[in-house]
Amino acid sequence: MTREENKITIRSDRDTDYVFMYKGEEVTLKAGSVVSVADGLKNVVFPTVKMKIMNNLIVVKEDCK
Secondary structure, X not given: OOOOOOOEEEEEOXXXXXXXEEOOEEEEEOOOOEEEEOOOOOOEEXXXXXXXXXXXXXXXXXXXX
């Protein structure tokens, strides 16, 4: 797999910031922003949220109630 194929883009559709773990550190995805993860998801840990996964794009939605 090439580096470009392994790149993941995460987009927040939330009204609030979203925190996840990347390589053992907390990363904050600001509300309505986009972040790219260069080496795929093997080092990313997401809390349980409603999300939609489309190819290499993960859309983080508001928590399910």
